[in-house]
Amino acid sequence: MKDLTREEKLVSILQFVHEFNITAYEISKNTDLTAAGISRIINGKIKNPLNSTVNTIYDFIQTKYIQEKNQNINDRGLLVSKSKNVPFYNIEFSGSQVKSLEELEDYVSFYVDYEPLNDCTAFVPYYGESMLPKYKSGDALGVKQIKNFDALLWGESHLVITNDNANNIKTVKNVHQHKDFDKVILRAINPDYAGDTVIEKTDILSMFLVKGKVELNQL
Known part of the structure; x- marks a missing residue:
């Protein structure tokens, strides 16, 4: 690091x-x-x-x-350690030039061992208000990389990273089905951030299903 x-x-x-x-x-x-x-x-x-x-x-x-x-499990079964469990990347995605998690080895702050989310690809910090009340700034989101964009869990929250053609979006939003099979809809939960963002599947560089969250003060 x-x-x-x-x-x-x-x-x-x-x-x-x-x-x-x-x-x-x-x-x-x-x-x-x-x-x-x-x-x-x-x-x-x-x-x-x-x-x-x-x-x-x-x-x-x-x-x-x-x-x-580092070696103490708390009452929620969380373990922060130096061993190779699920990495926590301490970076704000929305303001970065990141295209994939593979680029972020230098940003691994620690590793998390939490049984319900141990199949995640990573934990990443969430910042913003568009997904309130489901997620709030400071939550650590357990995310699992999606390989097949044609087999998505509609209505679930995803971390989405797009290319230049889709304005280099890096965001956590609920993903919904579009009438055009080749597109998806990104939608916030907070009504103050109403309005759909429609993107082509081919413009998605990386997508991760948000499987759960952990508040940082639990780590």
């Missing part, structure tokens, strides 16, 4: 602070940083914190909330 930049570590810090409800006071108790300074970073009042400060906070969270859980 590649070393994270300061900006990537800061994004991870803010994400995990939210997911694990970590307070500035807790971090300060376990580091040589002040709660006031940490709070200003978490609240976005300090835009460019020192590398050493970011590293200290990041290392504490990794040790306290990630590494200590």
